[in-house]
Amino acid sequence: MAAYNKKEIIQTLEHIAVYLEIKGENAFRVSAYRKAAQALERDERTIDEIGDPSKLKGIGKGTASIITELREDGRSSFLDELKEEIPSGLITLLSLPGMGGKKIGKLYKELGVEDAAGLRKACEEKKVQNLAGFGAKTEEKILKALDDFGKRPDRLPIAHVMTAVEDITGRLNEFTGINRFELAGSFRRGRETVKDLDFIISTFKPEEVGSQITMMDNIETIVSNGETKISLELAYPEGLIVPVDFRMVEDDAFATTLHHFTGSKDHNVLMRQRAKEKSEKISEYGVESAETGEVITFKDEPAFFAHFNLPYIPPEVREGYDELETKEADLALVETGDIKADLHMHTTWSDGAQSIKEMVEANRERGYTHMAITDHSKFLRVANGLNEERLKRQHEEIRKLNEEYSDFTILTGIEMDILPDGSLDFADDILKETDFVIASIHSAFKQDEETIMKRLETAMHNPYVAMIAHPTGRLIGRRDGYQVDMDRLIQTAAKTDTILELNANPNRLDLASEYVRKAQEQGVKIGINTDAHRFDMLTHMPVGVKAARRGWLKKDTVVNTWDVETLITFLNRNR
Template structure:
């Protein structure tokens, strides 16, 4: 079966979890976490790089030993070291780390004191009120664990968009090569670019004698054939994703694509419009006339489907029944931002802190993407685990950036910092240092458990600082891993509007923070957005597309986003 980058990353993270629970050396644990992140950040298939004879040991944070382990995973699908670890520490224990209240030491305590080895064991112990009796836990922690268990259970049903993309794109490429296949399109929530997806729907048009169904169910990554027919088949992949394939006639392709893209709420609302026009609308087309004498009036492409009910074409990302139908009727749909509109990156790290590339390597990567500027925004000193910069190290980096900028005509390296918002709302570095920078990104990286009122006031107090320019990953959430911290987002946005603060849409596929609702709220309030990748490697810069997807779902246009501007205009946004 094909080994994806996500498979290798998952194994390395699993090893790190088990090592941490067993009390292994922190540097050893971090080595596996860093390697997992390097693998996940690669835009190319690691296995393909291996097959092409590339030396994986040259990748950041890999080295000879981990390169050999990657080769073992590529060949066998697993790792002998992991098997040995799971004999010492039950493998299911690592899933307990998905619970926010549990770190490695607490997981070890639960294992040794109560014999808890799985999420099911944890739930039973919490329901039986046994956890509160352990030293360092208590009743409140036990209740929070029960709440978190529900979140983890719900999130397990959906796959992050970027992970789904790594799995389904090779499958589509495989289908496209089959004789007789014409069109292959992924529909559903994936096409609407939701941040997580459930089952995947693929639509195909092909010749009558095509073997696409047999080849689909025979795909090498299939672990279960759920159903197989002439026009529809369902499979389950090794990742757990269910994929449904539908063969549709070309005359119905647009109608089927529209129908299976959804959302359900959007489709229902548009069908009501069709009914008022005495039309019938389904996955086969749009029809007029009585059932025994129907005439197809649309169906071959989506544009004519929309036109048949008097609507302008609505981009898939907007099809959530949140006002897009009314906007289409009134001719005022937004011109959504496109990846080509982005002129530069405003949030990137180098190996001066926790990045995995040098300053020059990041600059070269940004230039190769056609950008005209790149901002270097290392962590500040409060983030000790990332080797955050203190005043002295930041001033030294400022000098390095100014020196390197002079070597690149027509390309600007912006001087920035991702400065921590401390618990009391102050910033992690003094104003006289921040004044030397082009701008700052200010982020919360600690004290997530404050009440909504205290967290909101903390951020607003920080915004009062005249050197506060961009609020980084505003809600702090990690998709399927950590909920947003309690926050009054409307109050935060009003404060940002009053102070001229920009909000970040962090494009890292684990964050996508702001969410689509908050993007639209910011647009309606007239607050500018910076779409940033938070890149920690050269490949990390390629995550910009996920930020664009999220921005489009939030109705953002080119004018709503500051890094669609040239440098001179961009810098005006940082003058408060």
Template sequence: MSDLNKKDIIDLLERIAVYLEIKGENAFRVSAYRKAAQALERDERSMAEIDDPSKLSGIGKGTAGIINDFLSTGTTALLDELEEEIPSGLLPLLKLPGLGGKKIGKLYQELGVEDAASLKHACEVNEVQNLAGFGKKTEEKILTAVNEMGKRPDRLALPHVTAAVDDLYEFLTGIPDIVRFELAGSFRRGRETVKDLDFILSTKAPEKVGETLVNHPRVTEVIGHGDTKVSVELTFGETIVPVDFRMVEDESFATMLHHFTGSKDHNVLMRQIAKARGESISEYGVKDEASGDVRHFETETDFFAHFDLPWIPPEVREGKHEIDDAPETEGLITLADMQGDLHMHTTWSDGAQSIDDMIDACRKKKYSFMAITDHSKYLQVANGLSVERLKRQHEEIRETRGKLTDIQVFTGIEMDILPDGSLDYDDDVLSTIDFVIASIHSSFSQDEETMMKRMEAACRNPHVAMIAHPTGRLIGRRDGYAVNLDRLIDLAVETNTILEINANPNRLDLSASWAEKAQERGALISINTDAHRYEMLEHLPYGVRNARRGWLRKDTVVNTWSGERLLDHLWKNR
């Protein structure tokens, strides 16, 4: 038996699809392998728990046989043949813009291109432009793309696109010919990273608006400029942000918004539903196939209602179970449910504002509770609190909160879990604090066993209420430490310890999929900003969107509780 897990199987199926694509195989056969991979991904179970893959919709006898080959031998005859036949150096070329399987197949068969280097050479000696279906412009574009290969990240973390988002909102608002506009795409779905920004705008003067768009002062490259679509690249400092604008008549705005919010897989599901009813969905509306009439909708809600569905939130439109479980989406947590923020810093450690400033900022946000959680003494670089300073700070907090009637201010601490698994304060200190957070800021490279001993020590301490940013990842920059999240979730459930969704857009930690698993197994979650300045309190929506992507219900998230219920929870089990 090989020890392949589900992720490996999915990768192997996708590998087959890519090879077949380059081979010029029937597109439906290619997509059959991709669909099989998706079917596995959609299923919650592990490979060991799936006794017969062909029972999954999208996997037939053929692919099931291949999956079983993989499981028993680690490979399969089809993949072996493909690897024999096609150079693996061609696979990364599919990522180049403008190159798909067909063109790569042609480059391979007619010019002997085998990888990026030989493709570059073929362009330089002008062999590419003479191929049928290619030309001078195509050759130039390919050469540029090959030279750019690997220089730019595939996807941008959210903090890298916020400047562009803010700028474009202002810019589009100032264009009088635009009736309404909205940001769609993976940004609207709350993904952790985005490839580009997709703006939908309705206008009666697409030509004029398109001209205005390509002349935006930040535009450094026009990728495409058609009647209804404009693709450009905007440059903000070091970051190049690709942006697509789609222009449409206002009557099609809702369907266009739905279409370009995606995901692609979600759209496929919706179109299959339409097809079964004798209708077809496009970005322009819903067509009745019998009469040819096209129906338009004022809002997305109307569009979904036409298919007897409630409005499905963008965050869960991933082509998974959002159609089947559509009624459940009405119970998902919303930003309006959030009653407070339980993780923030002040000038007492490494924050930029005083306790009073942070309290004022939270009162302005109409929170009913908050916790001040500065760093503990181990974290000297962050001016962590000695026991003596901690006591003074908490005295100050108690004094201040006594005068307030509109917000409950909890005493708190973000306490380090030390490399040896001990905690930074003794129990007699911790026993005086309302909200004790435990987190790891040191010895990131320890092995899983050592790391989990640290986590377990924190969870088992009766005073620890929450584990902050459980994996320590920084999106696009640093993988998390070696945490066994399955085990951590079990520990959290067993010891009644809350797990955090850190709302900082660089973290989003836990991720949506782990938060979903945590909820399924009965863990409690808290969404917090970890603000070090009051502007960072505004990060909360990122955390809520992330939680919605994980299908979190309001009651799973302790920030939605009343202050009394939360305090009771924090104190009753010590």
């Protein structure tokens, strides 16, 4: 197994602490692992730079040996032992609201609860409310949570299915008998959630391809197995079941089948109306003449649209509004290849997994010309936020690193909290020395809309704040975020010339695409950033770009497409 980075080691130590809580181990032993995790979190170095972890305050020989094993082997034999000792069904209960290791341990030890079914039975028999620290209301809440827990959602957030997309794409690339294939449906259009995944496959050997599909090793259910369509439910970690349709067509019909199953339904209605005006009929197999019955096929989608005297319409804007009446120039949307920088990311100085230099090298490898290091500010203690002294030290390290590169620029930065009382985490004399200041809300989500808006507006009116990050705080399918008057936010951003972020993390995609479009219409600049806390999160940039395209974003609107000189001039305009 691959060696663990510092972030992964911290998470594993916290997992061990939870397992020990469930086992009912004494509080001092549990605390030892949490203290070790905190000690690593506070240290600004990578795990390799730390060297011997036992030299850090808060880490004893026992926890140090586990850290070393994780660093060298990418596993913990002690955690493996704990997993063997504790019923796996208990771990799934951690996803229930308000259920931590201590409570689950009490249910396990005192009531013999080992899984969700056992917990439901104990609640229904009124046994849970009699335990110390629970009560009747808690029991009622647990039952409601279990009801929600057991439901399979109608639509899955794209963050949940991205592993499946990567997995299936990799397999199809290895199959024999496939000419070409593409993922259609809501995923291709950049929707935030999907009902299922639709793969369109060009093949002259559907039986051969179909046999390979039905032999995949993570099939939960074969829903249907026809000659040209196979529907499966595929199983992935943490109980995730992903419905997938595979449609097999001859290559001549590939373009029209791809268009048909990309959708949306409303877009397809518009296209059928356009065809009717030409005395033609669109099907998934081609375009048929109503007069002669001749079926025309196309090598690709651009040729299909050209047949109707239309420019190529990107999948992301096929929603049945005005895309057929839009000028070709307005369909020239931002592309991943336009991105020159990622301007929101974290390092080991706060709660990231990699050092500054490691993140710099990773960004250079992606072909970027510049970037910003934006660790958390001091208010966010849980993320080891930087105080004024540490921020100054970090900026000095960044300046030294800049001297090493002639072809790359690292901007100093900070993701600064907007505090619950509306004030900012740093004073202006600190902010004016920072190249790229991000302001964001991480606390007091339940405040009323007016209070939230005043917090955001305080930041936007500050001359040193460049951007508002993930402006609504939402997590798709998990959290709605705080109350924001979106029109007022966009108007203020336009007035103050403040960048609004489209956070590319697939769990966020915040701003949502419809507000991104409104912002562009009012002249607001948008930043598409990954908010990366480790290397693999840098790969989320195309997800953010797809969401931006869904909001009709042009290249020039997106500050990440600018060269570094243009960006710096913009950042310094009010200083």
